[in-house]
Amino acid sequence: MPTKPKKPNHGTATAPRRARLMPPAQAEAFIRALAVANPAPETELIYHDPFTLLVAVVLSAQTTDAAVNKCTPALFAAAPTPERMAALGAEGIGPYIRTIGLWQGKARNVAALARDLVEKHGGQVPGDREALEALPGVGRKTANVVLNVAFGQETMAVDTHIFRLGNRCGLAPGKTPREVEEKLVKRCPPELLRDAHHWLILHGRYVCKARAPECWRCVARAYCNYNDKVLAPPVK
Numbered sequence: 042m043p044t045k046p047k048k049p050n051h052g053t054a055t056a057p058r059r060a061r062l063m064p065p066a067q068a069e070a071f072i073r074a075l076a077v078a079n080p081a082p083e084t085e086l087i088y089h090d091p092f093t094l095l096v097a098v099v100l101s102a103q104t105t106d107a108a109v110n111k112c113t114p115a116l117f118a119a120a121p122t123p124e125r126m127a128a129l130g131a132e133g134i135g136p137y138i139r140t141i142g143l144w145q146g147k148a149r150n151v152a153a154l155a156r157d158l159v160e161k162h163g164g165q166v167p168g169d170r171e172a173l174e175a176l177p178g179v180g181r182k183t184a185n186v187v188l189n190v191a192f193g194q195e196t197m198a199v200d201t202h203i204f205r206l207g208n209r210c211g212l213a214p215g216k217t218p219r220e221v222e223e224k225l226v227k228r229c230p231p232e233l234l235r236d237a238h239h240w241l242i243l244h245g246r247y248v249c250k251a252r253a254p255e256c257w258r259c260v261a262r263a264y265c266n267y268n269d270k271v272l273a274p275p276v277k
């Protein structure tokens with residue numbers, strides 16, 4: 042009996058497959074290919090200003106943007122400012138976000154960060170990393186998203202999609218999100234750095250997917266170093 046060919050293992054979220062590092066010119070060509078395909082990329086989270094962006098990003102940890110977008114319109118209508126969010130408190134925030142993962146801890150963090158914004162920052166979201174990372178529930182990745190999207194800074198927030206993609210295609214292989222972030226910042230052409238964060242997240246989310254990359258429709262395939270490219274859609 043002929044044996045079925047083994048399916049390639051495309052890796053896991055914490056241990057993605059790692060390809061050899063692309064030379065700088067190839068890395069630039071890879072990013073430029075994504076740029077041409079999507080000239081004006083944007084975050085998929087619903088937000089109105091730096092405060093609602095910060096809350097949406099805190100809520101999005103370990104859940105999808107789509108799940109966050111289902112509950113934030115009602116939450117932001119009830120509490121559009123740090124003052125109103127602090128007044129709502131964790132108990133008042135909880136019922137709005139019960140459908141997303143880790144909602145109890147997130148409700149506590151959002152109430153506490155709103156209080157900190159009121160008490161320490163005059164009700165404004167600070168535009169510097171140190172102050173952002175001192176807020177409850179805000180780590181380096183969240184700070185990077187807020188600095189990039191709300192303050193126009195050239196930061197690279199490495200989430201699970203960018204971590205996987207950076208390793209899998211050889212753009213920025215690294216053992217930790219911080220290592221991948223530092224390589225990407227170094228390798229990305231400066232004028233593309235701000236938008237590269239969006240291009241890479243969207244590419245990882247919709248094309249270079251966790252379970253199996255959809256290489257047959259990848260606009261950057263010619264520059265990718267991954268050895269187990271999937272060159273045709275699965276037969277149904």
Ligand code: SF4
Pocket residue numbers: 209210248249250254255256259260261262265266267270271
């Ligand atoms: S060719 Fe495949 S593995 Fe490489 S970046 Fe594109 S989707 Fe990912």
